[in-house]
Amino acid sequence: QVQLVQSGAEVKRPGASVKVSCKASGYTVTTYGISWVRQAPGQGLEWMGWINIYNGDTNYAQRLQGRVTMTTDTPTTTAYMELRRLRSDDTAVYYCARSATPADYFDPWGQGTLVTVSS
Amino acid sequence: SYELTQPPSVSVSPGQTASITCSGHKLGNKYTCWYQQKPGQSPALVIYQDNKRPSGIPERFSGSNSGNTATLTISGTQAMDEADYYCQAWDSSTVIFGGGTRLIVL
Numbered sequence: 236q237v238q239l240v241q242s243g244a245e246v247k248r249p250g251a252s253v254k255v256s257c258k259a260s261g262y263t264v265t266t267y268g269i270s271w272v273r274q275a276p277g278q279g280l281e282w283m284g285w286i287n288i289y290n291g292d293t294n295y296a297q298r299l300q301g302r303v304t305m306t307t308d309t310p311t312t313t314a315y316m317e318l319r320r321l322r323s324d325d326t327a328v329y330y331c332a333r334s335a336t337p338a339d340y341f342d343p344w345g346q347g348t349l350v351t352v353s354s
Numbered sequence: 355s356y357e358l359t360q361p362p363s364v365s366v367s368p369g370q371t372a373s374i375t376c377s378g379h380k381l382g383n384k385y386t387c388w389y390q391q392k393p394g395q396s397p398a399l400v401i402y403q404d405n406k407r408p409s410g411i412p413e414r415f416s417g418s419n420s421g422n423t424a425t426l427t428i429s430g431t432q433a434m435d436e437a438d439y440y441c442q443a444w445d446s447s448t449v450i451f452g453g454g455t456r457l458i459v460l
Contacts, residue, residue: 270449272397280389280397280440282449294447330396338444340387340402347396 237261239269239331239345246351247321254317255348257331265289269314270334270341271305273327283329285337286314294337321352356445358452365458372428374455376441379422384443386424388417391454392437400439401426433459 242256257269271283284295286305293305304317314331329348332341359377366372376386386404389397399408401417404424414429424443428435436459441452 272451279454280442280451282451285449296448332397337447337449338385340385340399340442341389341397342399342402342408344396344398 237333237343239333239343241329241331241345241348244349244351246353249322249352249354251321251352252317252319253321253350254315255329255331255350257314257316257345259288259312259314259333262333264312265309267333267335268337269305269307270332270337271303271316272330272332272341272344274330274347275324275327278327281327283316285334288314318350321350323352326350326352356443356448356450358441358443358450360439360441360452360455362453363456363458365460366428366431367460368433369430372431372435372457374426374428374439374441374457376424376426376452377422378424378443378445378450381422381424381443382420384419384445386417386419387442388424388426389440389442390435390437391440397440428457431457431459435459 240258268287270285286293306315332344334341388401390400391397400415404419405417416427418425438454440454
């Protein structure tokens with residue numbers, strides 16, 4: 236079945252970077268992209284960006300431009316999201332989700348990765 | 355910037371119909387989808403392209419989108435439907451989520 240499995244929880248200091256992975260399986264990975272969405276504690280969903288697995292094209296949310304980088308490793312069918320210069324308000328659960336295009340719906344979602352930023 | 359507005363909460367009695375709205379400027383001209391999120395779980399798609407149900411989603415979930423409002427309707431609401439629901443649309447090269455609605459099944 237289609238499945239996205241994410242890496243484990245992380246604790247980081249302010250100013251550090253974090254890299255979250257998302258391994259896709261159960262479908263032809265290069266025919267879809269991966270979106271990243273985060274959810275701060277008790278808050279709603281925030282889209283971070285999308286990456287085309289086939290050619291690496293990206294589309295980032297404007298407010299994260301310059302701090303976020305999305306990459307993929309096609310042989311291992313794994314997508315990565317790196318967020319730099321972490322702040323306390325970056326504390327959130329980070330999700331990856333399959334979507335054909337950045338404008339498309341997200342299905343399915345990974346299990347989520349909690350990133351805690353604390354001094 | 356584009357915004358999607360949802361009511362913070364909606365209450366419904368078991369067996370009744372729940373309607374959750376999502377409002378945005380000319381939203382009817384865009385595709386809208388809906389996600390259900392239960393506590394401690396990842397969001398799950400329940401409606402896409404305004405009114406299509408993914409496989410495995412019960413028929414009691416339906417959607418519509420016209421004018422400035424998209425609506426998620428749950429007919430014969432069950433206790434298991436109690437969750438947060440988020441609408442989503444695409445505008446100006448950005449994914450927009452509504453603020454979410456907590457469905458309370460009393």
